[in-house]
Structure formats: structure tokens, C-alpha cells
Amino acid sequence: MSNDQSPNTRVGEQEFVMERLFNAPRALMFQVFTQPEHLKRWWAPQPYTVPVCTIDLRPGGIWHYCLRSPKGEVHWARSVYREIVPPEKLVYTSTFADEHANPTEGIPEHLTTLTFTEEEGKTRVMAHVQFASGEALKVAVGLGMLEGMSITWEELGEYVQELQAK
Numbered sequence: 001m002s003n004d005q006s007p008n009t010r011v012g013e014q015e016f017v018m019e020r021l022f023n024a025p026r027a028l029m030f031q032v033f034t035q036p037e038h039l040k041r042w043w044a045p046q047p048y049t050v051p052v053c054t055i056d057l058r059p060g061g062i063w064h065y066c067l068r069s070p071k072g073e074v075h076w077a078r079s080v081y082r083e084i085v086p087p088e089k090l091v092y093t094s095t096f097a098d099e100h101a102n103p104t105e106g107i108p109e110h111l112t113t114l115t116f117t118e119e120e121g122k123t124r125v126m127a128h129v130q131f132a133s134g135e136a137l138k139v140a141v142g143l144g145m146l147e148g149m150s151i152t153w154e155e156l157g158e159y160v161q162e163l164q165a166k
Helices: 026-034 036-042 134-142 145-165
Strands: 008-011 015-022 049-055 062-068 074-085 089-097 110-119 122-131
Touching: 008 145, 015 134, 015 145, 026 036, 026 089, 026 110, 026 122, 026 145, 036 049, 036 145, 122 134, 122 145, 134 145
Parallel strands: none
Antiparallel strands: 008 015, 015 122, 049 062, 062 074, 074 089, 089 110, 110 122
16 A cells, blocks of 8 residues: 555556545545635646636535646636545546536546545545546546646645644
């Protein structure tokens, strides 16, 4: 398994799993994945920012956000929640979108199941990301999805340490 410094990633035929042990309580880890004010601080891989992030945290609700590059390019995405079990699990589909949260082309839609497991005061976060086909997975990997998640989870680790130091 992974330690609390680097994610452990396994890639299958139509899916990948990334997990990491964070030195933070489970309730806090669930909050930083479900509250816009937190996601704006860590969701984008540096030097990108998240200028817009809205969340309707309920089954069928939409999480809509914008990533902005240092050059001002914007990339919108949306996720639709399927299942929410605080502070244990989130299940949602994701794809690129426009500024009105309408799905667009670019990255294949995928289903993410996030689980938050408490381990002696720390939290193991596991993301199971499923695609409709092996080709869809290859497209997402080719777009840098695994690297982006690794970078943002590194930033997340630093962010939760900052929150707990306050």
C-alpha cells in the first residue's frame, strides 16, 4: 500500500485506481473533496487555478468548475453525483463541459468512486476511475489525467496540513 507521501496507482484495462494515505481525519478529507472553498485551493495542478467552483452536493447534483491556465486559457468540467455517503464515499461521473455545465468533447466521461477509510487518525483516500472502454482510458491517460491527479493529491496533502496547523 502507499504511505502518506506518494500515491499508489494501478492501471487496468478500462480503469485505474489511485490511493494515498493522508495525515488528516476522515471528516476533514471528505470536506476538502466536497466544499468549493477547499477545492479551489488544491484541485488544479499548479500553476493552474480554479476561479469558479460550484457544488450541489446531492444525488443528481452537479459539481461544475473551471481550470484557468497562467495564460488565461479556461477549461470547464462537470461531475454529476450518483451517491454520497458522508464521510465515507462519493460516486460521480465526470466530463469536460462548457461554462453552463453542458457536456462537451475532450475527455471521455468516466465514473469515479472515492472512498475515505480511517486508519489510526489518518485517512486512506482511494479513487476508482472507470471508463466505458480501454480506448477511453488511453485517451484520458494520454491527456495527463494520472499525472494531474498525482500533482493535485500532493497539493492536497500540503493543504490539509495547513488547515490542521491553523
